[in-house]
Amino acid sequence: EVQLVESGGGLVQPGGSLRLSCSASGFTFSTYAMHWVRQAPGKGLEYVSGISSNGGSTYYADSVKGRFTISRDNSKNTLYLQMSSLRAEDTAVYYCVKHSSGRYVAPYYFDYWGQGTLVTVSS
Amino acid sequence: QTVVTQEPSLTVSPGGTVTLTCASNTGAVTSGYYPNWFQQKPGQAPRSLIYSASNKHSWTPARFSGSLLGGKAALTLSGVQPEDEAEYYCLLYYGGAWVFGGGTKLTVL
Numbered sequence: 001e002v003q004l005v006e007s008g009g010g011l012v013q014p015g016g017s018l019r020l021s022c023s024a025s026g027f028t029f030s031t032y033a034m035h036w037v038r039q040a041p042g043k044g045l046e047y048v049s050g051i052s053s054n055g056g057s058t059y060y061a062d063s064v065k066g067r068f069t070i071s072r073d074n075s076k077n078t079l080y081l082q083m084s085s086l087r088a089e090d091t092a093v094y095y096c097v098k099h100s101s102g103r104y105v106a107p108y109y110f111d112y113w114g115q116g117t118l119v120t121v122s123s
Numbered sequence: 124q125t126v127v128t129q130e131p132s133l134t135v136s137p138g139g140t141v142t143l144t145c146a147s148n149t150g151a152v153t154s155g156y157y158p159n160w161f162q163q164k165p166g167q168a169p170r171s172l173i174y175s176a177s178n179k180h181s182w183t184p185a186r187f188s189g190s191l192l193g194g195k196a197a198l199t200l201s202g203v204q205p206e207d208e209a210e211y212y213c214l215l216y217y218g219g220a221w222v223f224g225g226g227t228k229l230t231v232l
Binding site for chain 2: 035037044045046047050059061095100105106107109110111112113114115116
């Protein structure tokens, strides 16, 4: 059974940093691309970032480019999102999502989602 | 600025049929946008339903179907059940970038 468990969320001040983790199990983690998707309170889904299976290729939404860094440790079956220069508008539940292939592009697709971790940016 | 538009809300009666749509401000949605659809119930994580416009995941109930309709991606629910009340999101691919629609709140009443 595929399981994705996010952690690392919490309260952080504006301008601060936080690192999210996503622990994966139930599949060969090193074979699949992964994504981060976020959802602000009461709002819709927003694509944040994607990374290829070997970590060699990454993508960022304009809203986080230059502030967030996605990475992975295939030896630990773990995906990360390092967030810095955080703003109030980064407040959201952050979901880890598995892709169906090693590249985060189409025609491959999103399949499994974690339960999310809440990040609150406030003074 | 790429914008993906969905109906903000729709209401359907139990047992009825409803179609949700997903449009792009760049023009007609074609198979090359590889539309995905997701369902999210209150307090839960999203769940993947449809990919590449019309393909179902192994867990997707048969009453859900995806298509391309009139220049938009479409999700049709036939024989709607009370448990289908949820928010539905589409996701389109723009040659390297993935963009979500704003979501449709489906009420079963």
